[in-house]
Amino acid sequence: MNIHAIRAIYTFELGRTLRTLFQSLASPVISTSLYFIVFGSAIGSRMHTIGGVSYGAFIVPGLIMLALLTESTANASFGIYLPRFTGTVYELLSAPISAVEALTGYVGAAATKSVVLGLIIACTARLFVPYGIVHPVWAAGFLILTSITFSLFGFILGLWADGFEKLQVVPVMIITPLTFLGGTFYSVSMLPPAWQTVTLFNPIVYLVSGFRWAFYGQADVGVGFSLGMIVLFMALCVAIITWVFKTGWRLRT
Amino acid sequence: MTSSDAIVAITGLDKTYKGGHRALKSVDLEIRRGEIFALLGPNGAGKTTLIGIVCGLVRPTGGTVIADGHDIARDYRAARAKIGLVPQELSTDMFETVWHSVNYSRGLFGKPRDHAHVERVLRDLSLWDKRDSKIGALSGGMKRRVLIAKALSHEPTILFLDEPTAGVDVELRRDMWEMVRKLRQQGVTIILTTHYIEEAEEMADRIGVIDGGEIILIEEKHALMAKLGRTKVTVGLTAPLASIPSSLTDENLALSDDGDTLVLTVAGAEDGARAAAELVKRLTMAGIDFVSVDTTRSTLEDIFVDLVEKKRP
Ligand SMILES: Nc1ncnc2c1ncn2[C@@H]1O[C@H](COP(=O)(O)OP(=O)(O)OP(=O)(O)O)[C@@H](O)[C@H]1O
Ligand SMILES: [Mg+2]
Numbered sequence: 001m002n003i004h005a006i007r008a009i010y011t012f013e014l015g016r017t018l019r020t021l022f023q024s025l026a027s028p029v030i031s032t033s034l035y036f037i038v039f040g041s042a043i044g045s046r047m048h049t050i051g052g053v054s055y056g057a058f059i060v061p062g063l064i065m066l067a068l069l070t071e072s073t074a075n076a077s078f079g080i081y082l083p084r085f086t087g088t089v090y091e092l093l094s095a096p097i098s099a100v101e102a103l104t105g106y107v108g109a110a111a112t113k114s115v116v117l118g119l120i121i122a123c124t125a126r127l128f129v130p131y132g133i134v135h136p137v138w139a140a141g142f143l144i145l146t147s148i149t150f151s152l153f154g155f156i157l158g159l160w161a162d163g164f165e166k167l168q169v170v171p172v173m174i175i176t177p178l179t180f181l182g183g184t185f186y187s188v189s190m191l192p193p194a195w196q197t198v199t200l201f202n203p204i205v206y207l208v209s210g211f212r213w214a215f216y217g218q219a220d221v222g223v224g225f226s227l228g229m230i231v232l233f234m235a236l237c238v239a240i241i242t243w244v245f246k247t248g249w250r251l252r253t
Numbered sequence: 254m255t256s257s258d259a260i261v262a263i264t265g266l267d268k269t270y271k272g273g274h275r276a277l278k279s280v281d282l283e284i285r286r287g288e289i290f291a292l293l294g295p296n297g298a299g300k301t302t303l304i305g306i307v308c309g310l311v312r313p314t315g316g317t318v319i320a321d322g323h324d325i326a327r328d329y330r331a332a333r334a335k336i337g338l339v340p341q342e343l344s345t346d347m348f349e350t351v352w353h354s355v356n357y358s359r360g361l362f363g364k365p366r367d368h369a370h371v372e373r374v375l376r377d378l379s380l381w382d383k384r385d386s387k388i389g390a391l392s393g394g395m396k397r398r399v400l401i402a403k404a405l406s407h408e409p410t411i412l413f414l415d416e417p418t419a420g421v422d423v424e425l426r427r428d429m430w431e432m433v434r435k436l437r438q439q440g441v442t443i444i445l446t447t448h449y450i451e452e453a454e455e456m457a458d459r460i461g462v463i464d465g466g467e468i469i470l471i472e473e474k475h476a477l478m479a480k481l482g483r484t485k486v487t488v489g490l491t492a493p494l495a496s497i498p499s500s501l502t503d504e505n506l507a508l509s510d511d512g513d514t515l516v517l518t519v520a521g522a523e524d525g526a527r528a529a530a531e532l533v534k535r536l537t538m539a540g541i542d543f544v545s546v547d548t549t550r551s552t553l554e555d556i557f558v559d560l561v562e563k564k565r566p
Contacts, residue, residue, distance in 0.1 A: 096363050252309075
């Protein structure tokens with residue numbers, strides 16, 4: 001086990017974040033705050049409670065999830081895409097490290113950043129709406145699992161992308177819409193039955209639902225199912241990455 | 254089959270790229286422990302591909318490489334830990350400082366932090382004053398040094414320098430040579446590629462020439478120079494001659510078309526200067542007056558051009 005290498009990658013990647021700390025944190029915190037002002041305070045005050053939870057509080061887990069998904073994907077993909085783009089990846093490829101070690105460093109750093117960001121957004125939300133967390137351990141579990149899973153996904157994206165556009169297209173065109181349609185701002189049960197069925201094909205529904213259950217003890221789908229889905233997605237990402245490293249796809253010629 | 258003094262043993266190495274281009278054709282090569290080996294070859298000969306395979310960047314399609322006793326595929330950790338690579342392209346982390354970047358490299362290669370060692374490396378490369386500079390703000394030559402510092406950060410025993418002096422000014426090139434010699438003294442084996450034949454002539458213990466993915470020659474530099482090198486003695490005459498006087502007849506002596514100059518070609522290991530003196534004596538005895546005597550030794554460049562040209566139809 002090349003512990004020194006894992007630590008080097010991990011601290012190097014976090015260091016990159018620290019250098020751009022303001023941009024890294026400011027933009028997700030500002031956009032989340034805007035959501036709270038618009039949906040939580042302005043519109044939310046006119047909305048009914050959903051399952052006994054005020055609308056402002058209802059959207060908190062979904063908004064944290066939105067930030068987690070987009071930031072994990074963006075950070076991890078950028079982390080591995082940048083050295084590919086600049087050519088410095090030669091060093092990683094010539095180093096005495098295994099795929100698992102490299103992955104631990106990169107994904108660990110991206111996930112760490114997301115977890116911290118999630119916590120900051122949760123605290124920011126607290127400034128706008130009062131809320132409590134019924135199952136804090138589950139909430140922490142979902143926070144960490146989601147960060148890791150989507151950092152793995154971002155890593156794959158960063159290997160696949162052959163231009164900056166592709167890097168941005170997936171978070172903007174896929175993750176954000178799926179999160180919006182995944183019950184962030186509403187309960188799936190509020191949709192007409194036909195749309196409820198369609199929604200069940202959106203994997204993010206399960207994440208938001210599970211996370212919201214951890215917060216308020218109520219969910220659109222069973223929490224076990226949510227957990228199963230995220231573990232499944234994680235396993236899928238790991239399988240793809242294993243294949244990538246075996247074949248050297250996009251890394252070694 | 255590997256001799257004991259080989260630090261890198263390459264056997265039957267083959268590489269066909271995805272597009273079908275065969276960049277290496279069953280290459281056999283042994284690098285001796287502690288030597289400076291210069292790999293010469295025209296653009297596209299396969300130099301970078303060869304280095305890429307040994308360092309783990311390129312997957313071979315056949316053959317084996319043993320680096321310091323470790324198979325680069327089966328025992329990649331041990332093999333790679335011994336190898337440092339300075340790539341041909343100037344790929345750097347533009348936004349990182351020199352200090353961070355070099356320490357990162359050391360960690361990546363599995364070595365515990367050692368600020369004293371990194372400081373030594375930076376000082377040796379005259380980078381110490383730049384340690385807190387962002388790499389992106391350095392000049393090209395300085396960036397090249399940063400890449401060397403990164404490659405040396407984990408104390409490798411084998412160092413690959415892929416065209417280390419491309420686009421580097423004369424002064425820096427001399428510094429680089431100095432540094433390479435110093436590294437050799439410390440026991441590091443150095444394999445470098447270059448297009449500056451002067452560089453190979455200046456530095457290398459042995460020279461390999463690769464062309465079209467095949468090693469066409471491997472030789473001790475001195476032996477190569479002796480075997481293929483030539484000395485030309487050119488004598489400028491006061492009055493043109495119609496033909497070479499019979500008293501001077503020598504199969505290696507030629508008269509220029511205008512009859513103004515005599516050219517003596519001394520092959521290989523023979524002593525050119527002595528042959529020149531001999532010729533002058535004989536000219537004086539024959540009463541042939543001359544205005545100049547010039548001795549030139551063929552360079553490695555001439556030898557190299559001859560070799561590569563000869564191969565081409
Ligand atoms: N990734 C790649 N995919 C396909 N072909 C490649 C690739 N890399 C190199 N080649 C081809 O392989 C051959 C050898 O290239 P290589 O870079 O090893 O040459 P070189 O001797 O280093 O040349 P130079 O002196 O220009 O650096 C060239 O014909 C090149 O076009
Ligand atoms: Mg090259």
